[in-house]
Amino acid sequence: MLEITDDLSIDDRELEERFVRASGPGGQNVNKVSTAVELRFDVRHSGSLPLAVRDRLVRLAGRRITDDGVLVIKADRFRTQERNRDDARERLAELVRSALHVPKKRVATKPSRAARARRVDSKVKRGGVKKLRQSRPSFD
DSSP states (O other): OEESSSSOEEOGGGEEEEEEOOSSSOGGGGGTOOOEEEEEEESTTOSSSOHHHHHHHHHHHGGGBOTTSEEEEEEOSSSSHHHHHHHHHHHHHHHHHHHHSOOOOOOOOOOOHHHHHHHHHHHHHHHHHHHHHOOOOOOO
16 A cells, blocks of 8 residues: 555555666666666556546656556666665655645736836836937037
């Protein structure tokens, strides 16, 4: 069970982990041991997440999500398989936590009449400053 919040968790059966060779630190070990973790989570067909959270998660995942709706997280920062596995699971949990947050609706507003007047006044003043800077040749 991957705990996201107190009342939300993802069943381990929905997560698929593949261990592949890492490109990062490891010395001579790097060519022999598969320490990197590729964590796959089928977002679109997940029964653990509410529909709204799934939709936000697909949007947040960006290029980490496949055309089939599978979220792929690759973790290879550490030299051990276990630490990379924990890292991948924590990154997935963090991504789902951010998808739980419902963005606030933006209310369209108009600038006040005074604000529009201030803006126009500043533009007129700036134009006046630029006008004074122009050097005009005199033909005396």
